Amino acid sequence: MNLFPELETNRLVLRNITKDDADSILKYLSDEEVMKYYGLEPFQTIEDAWGEISWYQSIKANQTGIRWGITLKGQGKVIGSCGFHNIVSQHFRTEIGFELSKEYWGQGIADEALDAIIRHGFEQMEFQRIEALIEPPNLPSQKLVEKKAFKREGLLRKYEYTCGKFDDLYMYALLREDFFQS
Template sequence: MEFPVLKTKRLNLIEIKEEHVDHIFNIFSNKEVIKYYGMSPFTQNEQAKSIIKSFSKNFQEKCSIRWGIMLKETGEFVGTVGLNNLLLSSKRTEIGYDLSPEYWRKGIISEAVETVIRYCFEVLDLYRIGAVTFPENESSYKLLLKLGFKKEGLLRGYIYQNDKSNDAFVFSLIKSDWKT
C-alpha cells in the first residue's frame, strides 16, 4: 500500500521517514508538546529513530497512519497528525496530533485534522473517529468540539504518565454527524 500524501491550502501531510529524525526528536523532546501525550519526553535521537520505524511498521500492518505536517510555504516540518488503533474491519480509529509550540494557535492542527477526517470518511470509509485528551488540555478538546466531535465521557485512570494514572476525556465523531 502506498503512503497517502494529503494536501491542504497551507500544508503537506507526508510520510515520516528517517530523514525527519531531528524534527521528530525536537517535537517529542519538548516538554510542552508532550505534556498531555501519555509519554515521557525523548532524551536521545535513538528514540526518534525508533518511533519513526514504528510509524512505518504500523502503517505497513494497516493498524495506524502517522503523517508529518509540513508547511507548504517554507517546507518546514512542524508536527504530526495520525490515526492510532486503526481497525479497518471495524470501521474505526483514534486521532492524535502534536505541533511545535511556535506554531500553536495558527489553525495548523485544525487544518490538518479536518483533512485527515475527510480522508477517514471518504477514502478509508470509516464510521467512527475517536479521540482521547487530558481534561486539563483545554485547547485540544475545544478543537475537537469545534470540529464536530462529541464528548462521550471520562475514562478514569486511563493514561499513565509522570508516574501516575491520569483521567482522560473521550470524544468521537461518527460519519453520520460529520459535516462535509
C-alpha cells in the same frame, strides 16, 4: 496498494515521515510543553526520534494506523504529526492523534491538518467512527476536536498508565453521518 497517501491543504502538505525527519521530530518532541499530554517523557536523543518514526512505520505496515508529518508548503521540515492509530477495521473505527511544534501553536495549522485527515478517514478509509482520547486538563485539544464536531461521550477513569501515573481521559467521537451533515 500500500502507498502512502500525501494530503494537501491551502498551507500544508501532510506526508510520510522518514528517518531523515528525525532531527525535526527530536526538536519538538523534546519540548516539555509539547509532550505534556503525549503520554511519553520528552525525547532526549536522536534514537528516541528514530523509535517514534519506527512506530509510525510499523502501524502503517500492520494496518493499525497511519501518521502524517505536517509540513508547510514549500518547506520540507516536519513541524508536527497527525493521524490515526488503534484502527479496528471490523468495526470501522479508529483513534485520532496530533501534536505540533510549539512555535506553530495558535496559527490554525492543527485545525487545517485535522480537516484533511478527518475527510480522508471518512471518504477514503471508510471509517464510521473517529475517536479522540484527551486528558481533562488538555483544554486546547478539547476545543479543537469540539470545533470539528466531536462529541464528548464520557470520562474513562484511570484509563492509561503513562509517565508513572494513571490518567483519566475524556472520550470524544465523531461519526460519519455527523461529519457529512456539517
